Amino acid sequence: MYRLLxxxxxxxVPAETVHxxxxxxxxxxxxxxxxxxxxxxxxxxxDPALAVRALGLDFPSPLGLAAGFDKDAxxxxxLGGFGFGHVEIGTVTGRPQPxxxxxxxxxxxxxxxxxxxxxxxxxxxxAAADRLRGRGTGTVVGVNIGKTKVVxxxxxxxxxxxxxxxxxxxxxxxxxxxxxxxxxxxxxxxxVEHLRPLLTAVREAADRSTERRVPLLVxxxxxxxxxDIDAVADLALDLGLDGIIAANTTIGxxxxxxxxxxxxxxxxxxxxxxxxxxxxxxxxxRSRTGGRLTLISVGGVETADDVWERLQAGAALVQGYTGMIxxxxxxxxxxxRALSRRVRDSAAKSLPAPRP
Numbered sequence: 001m002y003r004l005l006x007x008x009x010x011x012x013v014p015a016e017t018v019h020x021x022x023x024x025x026x027x028x029x030x031x032x033x034x035x036x037x038x039x040x041x042x043x044x045x046x047d048p049a050l051a052v053r054a055l056g057l058d059f060p061s062p063l064g065l066a067a068g069f070d071k072d073a074x075x076x077x078x079l080g081g082f083g084f085g086h087v088e089i090g091t092v093t094g095r096p097q098p099x100x101x102x103x104x105x106x107x108x109x110x111x112x113x114x115x116x117x118x119x120x121x122x123x124x125x126x127a128a129a130d131r132l133r134g135r136g137t138g139t140v141v142g143v144n145i146g147k148t149k150v151v152x153x154x155x156x157x158x159x160x161x162x163x164x165x166x167x168x169x170x171x172x173x174x175x176x177x178x179x180x181x182x183x184x185x186x187x188x189x190x191x192v193e194h195l196r197p198l199l200t201a202v203r204e205a206a207d208r209s210t211e212r213r214v215p216l217l218v219x220x221x222x223x224x225x226x227x228d229i230d231a232v233a234d235l236a237l238d239l240g241l242d243g244i245i246a247a248n249t250t251i252g253x254x255x256x257x258x259x260x261x262x263x264x265x266x267x268x269x270x271x272x273x274x275x276x277x278x279x280x281x282x283x284x285x286r287s288r289t290g291g292r293l294t295l296i297s298v299g300g301v302e303t304a305d306d307v308w309e310r311l312q313a314g315a316a317l318v319q320g321y322t323g324m325i326x327x328x329x330x331x332x333x334x335x336x337r338a339l340s341r342r343v344r345d346s347a348a349k350s351l352p353a354p355r356p
Contacts, residue, residue, distance in 0.1 A: 005328075037081075049351065050336060059085040087140070088142035094151065097148060098121055111257050113271030126166055175245060178195065220245070243293045246285055296317045308343075
């Protein structure tokens with residue numbers, strides 16, 4: 001039914017309009033007393049075989065929602081009710097910003113992909129902190145932070161630190177995003193000479209902002225050369241980071257089937273075309289780190305088989321976003337049910353041993 005609705009109605013409405021309408025609907029659900037608990041009873045993963053212990057946290061399923069959907073922490077409880085084992089909000093920046101001019105979000109339906117150049121549009125880290133303050137414990141919430149566009153590279157660390165101080169007390173884990181292609185100069189921060197002082201400062205800011213230790217991860221781009229991926233992995237180990245998320249959207253446009261007018265749009269490409277590269281990056285990170293870091297795999301995840309493959313390749317957790325766009329609101333629930341069957345039909349009868 002969703003596929004029919006998508007082809008007849010949703011695909012004819014601008015992608016960002018659909019996104020905002022969906023968020024409004026989710027917020028409306030959250031506003032109804034008892035609605036989220038009811039959703040959890042109906043749709044949330046409850047099979048003990050899917051439970052994961054990672055980052056010192058308990059996840060009801062390895063499948064989570066990647067950053068980019070709930071940028072301002074307005075719908076994470078409802079999203080958890082729809083079956084996601086965790087929700088990563090953001091990317092949140094130190095200052096509010098409108099993002100890039102519209103249109104800035106494009107569906108590539110034949111490729112089951114999306115191009116976005118949103119530009120970290122969000123209300124700022126203080127607004128996100130205010131929404132997260134006092135939240136319940138029903139959904140594991142990661143907080144993804146990035147650089148405000150108008151902040152020069154020389155002041156990037158201070159911008160990240162400001163967001164960290166506001167958000168660390170309310171986050172189950174923190175992610176430093178240095179890999180979006182839509183903020184000028186941001187990807188330059190992936191170079192280890194820039195990344196080391198940035199991550200060190202964020203770690204120190206998180207530690208002084210809350211008495212508990214908040215797990216810290218870094219999110220990297222799939223377009224990094226293999227040697228650079230190794231360098232980031234080595235740096236993460238050296239600094240004692242908790243994990244790496246691989247990978248963000250790509251600027252590559254290889255072998256796409258959609259109309260050239262869409263393929264030529266600038267921005268980051270997500271969805272099915274990213275599947276093989278994101279899996280390759282995961283395997284390289286697993287080999288380099290030897291299980292000493294928690295790896296979260298994202299990029300081209302559409303089915304339970306995709307999740308299973310990432311877990312077998314060394315991921316402790318897996319994230320999706322574009323898969324939900326094409327799969328509909330019950331996508332996570334369906335993937336969890338299929339994954340549960342896959343786990344119970346396997347020889348091990350359980351998920352691969354979780355990473356640290």
